[in-house]
Amino acid sequence: MKHFIVFILISFSQQTNAQELFVMTEPASNMPAGAIGVRTLNSFMYEKDGTLNYHIMPEIMWGITAKWMIHVQSFHSNRTTGGLKTEGGSLYAKYRFYSNDDMHKHFRMALYGRYSKNRADIHQDEIETMGHNTGYEGGLVATKLVNKVAISSSLSFEKALNNMPNYKFPTTQSNNATNYTLSVGKLMYPKNYTSLKQTNINLMCEFLGQRLNANGKSNLDIVPSLQFIIRSQARIDFAYRKQLYSTMTRTAPNGFMVKFEYTFFNVTK
Amino acid sequence: MKKIIFAIAFLIASVITNAQITKVEIMATGLTCSMCSNAINKQLKTIAEVEKVDIDLNKNLFVVTLKADNKLTPKTFKDKVEKAGFFIGSMVLSVNFANQNVEDNKQIDNYIFIDTKAQTLNGLAKVKVLDKGYVTSKEYKKLAKTFVKYQTYAKGDEGIFHLKAI
Numbered sequence: 345m346k347h348f349i350v351f352i353l354i355s356f357s358q359q360t361n362a363q364e365l366f367v368m369t370e371p372a373s374n375m376p377a378g379a380i381g382v383r384t385l386n387s388f389m390y391e392k393d394g395t396l397n398y399h400i401m402p403e404i405m406w407g408i409t410a411k412w413m414i415h416v417q418s419f420h421s422n423r424t425t426g427g428l429k430t431e432g433g434s435l436y437a438k439y440r441f442y443s444n445d446d447m448h449k450h451f452r453m454a455l456y457g458r459y460s461k462n463r464a465d466i467h468q469d470e471i472e473t474m475g476h477n478t479g480y481e482g483g484l485v486a487t488k489l490v491n492k493v494a495i496s497s498s499l500s501f502e503k504a505l506n507n508m509p510n511y512k513f514p515t516t517q518s519n520n521a522t523n524y525t526l527s528v529g530k531l532m533y534p535k536n537y538t539s540l541k542q543t544n545i546n547l548m549c550e551f552l553g554q555r556l557n558a559n560g561k562s563n564l565d566i567v568p569s570l571q572f573i574i575r576s577q578a579r580i581d582f583a584y585r586k587q588l589y590s591t592m593t594r595t596a597p598n599g600f601m602v603k604f605e606y607t608f609f610n611v612t613k
Numbered sequence: 614m615k616k617i618i619f620a621i622a623f624l625i626a627s628v629i630t631n632a633q634i635t636k637v638e639i640m641a642t643g644l645t646c647s648m649c650s651n652a653i654n655k656q657l658k659t660i661a662e663v664e665k666v667d668i669d670l671n672k673n674l675f676v677v678t679l680k681a682d683n684k685l686t687p688k689t690f691k692d693k694v695e696k697a698g699f700f701i702g703s704m705v706l707s708v709n710f711a712n713q714n715v716e717d718n719k720q721i722d723n724y725i726f727i728d729t730k731a732q733t734l735n736g737l738a739k740v741k742v743l744d745k746g747y748v749t750s751k752e753y754k755k756l757a758k759t760f761v762k763y764q765t766y767a768k769g770d771e772g773i774f775h776l777k778a779i
Contacts, residue, residue: 445643
């Protein structure tokens with residue numbers, strides 16, 4: 345325990361290149377082995393009636409080995425009346441199976457999966473196991489880094505099950521979907537490094553798409569974001585999610601997001 | 614016979630004890646940002662025999678100064694960099710030699726000098742580790758062709774290191 349506290353105090357750090365630490369998607373790179381990260385995603389989404397709802401998703405991440413990592417996450421929101429309520433949680437795992445690295449660049453690929461439980465009412469066509477649906481998702485992500493630019497793309501299959509306690513998934517809706525993402529990040533500052541204490545600024549843009557396999561309904565969102573990396577330790581992201589088009593019902597696709605993250609280094613062997 | 618083998622083993626061991634790694638210069642691949650450098654930095658600092666780590670963030674160069682009388686091999690550093698999620702692009706060791714005769718394809722304990730002219734190394738000298746995992750994957754492909762005559766090189770035994778005096 346003493347060691348744990350000491351490590352927390354003196355040594356947090358992060359592993360993946362900041363340019364690929366995207367707000368909405370995970371890159372193919374993992375955290376360092378033995379590191380534990382904590383983060384929260386705070387979303388302020390506009391409902392159709394103009395009201396703003398708040399979602400908070402705290403997450404703990406663990407780099408088991410250099411190739412394997414897991415995340416445990418919980419979902420809370422004030423979408424229904426009565427203040428902030430816990431709606432569910434999820435378990436996520438990622439395995440980096442390919443890595444081709446060279447000076448100032450890499451190409452990596454990883455497989456990932458998520459299983460989520462949720463007790464919210466099912467109120468839209470869109471399937472989202474991160475915070476809305478009980479279900480699972482499995483996919484492949486590839487990430488290319490060249491100097492100051494990172495490009496990452498993923499393809500996944502997502503299936504919704506019945507939500508707890510007895511919100512059945514509507515038989516009239518498609519219960520499975522294909523998701524695709526494209527994320528680009530660029531290190532804007534500094535031009536040249538002088539120390540680990542310099543603040544890094546990354547500019548990012550992500551595209552998130554979903555197609556419901558049973559009925560062909562689809563959507564596409566754009567998420568521009570600005571990221572600050574402080575003392576090579578902490579991370580703060582500011583993002584805005586905007587729907588580009590949608591042929592499916594979605595209750596609150598647009599809104600602002602703020603994400604905080606720390607990684608506690610060398611916590612486990 | 615046993616005595617002779619023991620004597621030879623002792624001699625080899627003492628030769629290596631005389632050749633002490635004092636500094637390791639590691640160029641890491643697969644990263645550009647300072648956070649990743651920090652991840653490697655923190656991993657390297659978990660090695661008890663490490664005195665300090667100096668970093669050139671623009672080159673991803675880590676200069677690791679070691680404490681005296683360490684028995685570390687290059688593999689310790691490779692494992693740490695890979696635990697951080699990255700790879701080694703080049704590794705140069707500063708070794709304190711005591712009148713060590715080296716020649717091409719000569720093995721001294723776990724180290725084999727290759728692509729090296731016969732010479733006597735005395736005092737601080739730099740040697741480059743040429744094995745798989747200690748050079749970029751592209752460079753290794755080239756070296757594997759060039760060094761086909763060294764049978765131990767292609768074997769890729771993780772406990773044997775191929776060095777070139779530079």
